[in-house]
Amino acid sequence: MRLLKAARREDVDCTPVWFMRQAGRYMPEYRELRKKHPILEICMRPELAAEVTLQPIRRFPGLDAAIIFSDILVLVRPMGIRVEFVKGEGPEIQNPVEGAAEVDALREPDFERELRPVYEAIRRVKAEITVPLLGFAGAPFTLASYLVEGGPSKDYAKTKALMRTPAWPRLMTKLADAVGAHLRFQAKAGADAVQLFDSWAGNLTADQYREHVLPYSRRILDKLPVPTIHFATQSAHLLELLREAGGSVIGVDWRIPLDEAWDRLDGVAVQGNLDPQAMLLPREELLAAVDDVLARAANRPGHIFNLGHGIVPETPMESVQAVIDHVHERTRR
C-alpha cells in the first residue's frame, strides 16, 4: 500500500507508480473489448468495467494502483443530461445547459440505484487485487463546462458567460454535491483513494478559478473519508489555488518542472509528471526522462510517480513495464 503511504507523506520502501488512463487504447486486450462494447456500456456493466480495470494490473507486475474504469460523464446522465459518444469525436451533450431553467431541471441522482454499476465494479475489483484501488470523478468546473458547451471548447465563452449569472453557483453547488456523493459512494464500495479531475481548469485565470471554482472543489475535497488526488492540466498558473481547494496529493501537469511545482506546493504530496510523449522514446531516453522527474522529486516524502497527463494510445506496452521497474529500482530506500 505504498501509494496510500505516499499520499499521506509517510515513509515508503520505494516510490509508487501508476499511470493516468492506464486501462486504455494502447492495450490490445482493451481494444479487443472495445470492438464489442461502446464506452458507456463498459462503464455501466460491472463485469466489463472490472475486467478493463484489471487489464493493466494483470499485464504489468509492480503497478502500485488500479483505477476504476469509468467516465466523468457517467455522473451527469442520472442528473438528466443526455450524453452521446460520437466515434472519433468524444462525448457530445444532447441537451446542453443554457441557463437557469436547465440548471434548475438538473436532479440529484439516485446514486445507489442509478450509479450502482460503478460501485459494483469497485467491489468486484477490490475482491481481486492487493494494490489500492482509486475511484475518480470530474471536478464541478470541468463537468459544468461539458454541460454548458456541449463538448470541448476552445474559449469556454458560454461557460464564462454563465459564470457571471446567478445560475452559476446553483449549477456548481448541484454538481459539487453530486460529485462529493459519488466519490463517497465509491469510497464506501472500496475505493482506497479518489482522484478529482479538473481537466479544463487551466482555461481560467487565477481570479476566475478563485471566485467561481475553488469553493465548489473545496466543498468536495474537504469532506472525503479517503486520501484525495487533485489534478488539473495546463495549471502552471493555478498550483497554489489547487492546493488551497484541497487534496492530499496535487497532480502536476507534465509541462511544469516538478521541482518548481513542488516548491510551490509545500505541505502536500505530489503526483507526476512525466511527459506522456516520453513513453514513445527508445528505452534509454525514456529512462533518462524518468530519472529527470525523480531527480526533481529528490526523494521528498510524498511522491507518487505518474505521467503529467493521460497515457497516449501509441504508447508501447514495454515502456509501461520499464518505467514501473525503473522507478521502483531507482527509489528503493
Place this chain on the structure above:
Amino acid sequence: MRLLKAARREDVDCTPVWFMRQAGRYMPEYRELRKKHPILEICMRPELAAEVTLQPIRRFPGLDAAIIFSDILVLVRPMGIRVEFVKGEGPEIQNPVEGAAEVDALREPDFERELRPVYEAIRRVKAEITVPLLGFAGAPFTLASYLVEGGPSKDYAKTKALMRTPAWPRLMTKLADAVGAHLRFQAKAGADAVQLFDSWAGNLTADQYREHVLPYSRRILDKLPVPTIHFATQSAHLLELLREAGGSVIGVDWRIPLDEAWDRLDGVAVQGNLDPQAMLLPREELLAAVDDVLARAANRPGHIFNLGHGIVPETPMESVQAVIDHVHERTRR
C-alpha cells in the same frame, strides 16, 4: 508613437493599446470583404491586405498600432509547402514534413518576389497612417509543428518525435532563417516593430523549449533592426525562457496574473493581458477587468495594453472603443 516608446520602456503620455487579431471577424466590414475573398487571397493582394489592416484604424480612434493583415503560413508556401484553408477547420498542410527528405526539400523563399505582396501592403498602409505599423511572423516551433502535424494537434507527437532526430535542427534553422529574413523585409518595407507568435510553444516542457526551440527563436530576435514583441500562449511555465530567447517586449497570455508575470520578466517591456472573453462583458464589468490589468501593471515603464490572446469573433465593437478610451484615460500621466 507611444507604442514604440513603451517597447523601449521610455516615458509615455499614457499606456498604448492595440488588440491581437484587431482586424477580424468581429468587424462587419471584414466579414463583408471575406465573403468575396478567401484569406490567402487577401494576404497576397496588397490592396486587400492594406484595406483590412486599415479597417480597425478607421473604426477606432485612439488605437495605438496597426498590424499588417497576413497569416503565419504565408511564409512557408514559397518554401514548398502546400497550404489549404478548409472552411471552418483552419489551415491544412497538403504535404506535411515527415522526415529528413522533406526538410531538405524545403527551399529558401525568393522573398522580394514571392512575398512582395506582404511588403507592398506594408508600404501602402504606412502611407495612410500615423500610428506605428507592426509586422509579424510565426516562430520556428509553431511553424514546424504546423508543417509536421499538418494542422493543429492535441499532443504534438510527430513534432516531438522529429525533435529527437538530426533533421530537427536543420528544419528549425531553415525556418529561423526564413522568419528572420521575412521580418527584416517587413521592417525594410516600413514595419516599425514586429511580433513573433510562438502560439504553440506552451505545449513544450521548459527543457524541450530550452534545447529544441530557444536557440532558433533567439537567432531571429537577436538580429532585427526594430523593436520585437515575443508572444506565446499557455506559457506560464516558460516566461523566463521566452525572455531569454529575446524580445524587447514579452507578450503575456491572459491566464497569468500580469503582476506575477512581470515580476518574473524584469528588464523587458510587457504586453497584455486582458482575457479576450472579458470583451463580451457589460461595459462596467469589462472596465473593471481592464482596471485590474492596469493595477497589476502598476505604471511600470514599458506596458503595452493588449488582450492575452486574439480578439474573439463575438466581441462587440463598442467594447474595443471603450477599452481604448479607458486605458488612455486611466493611465494619463
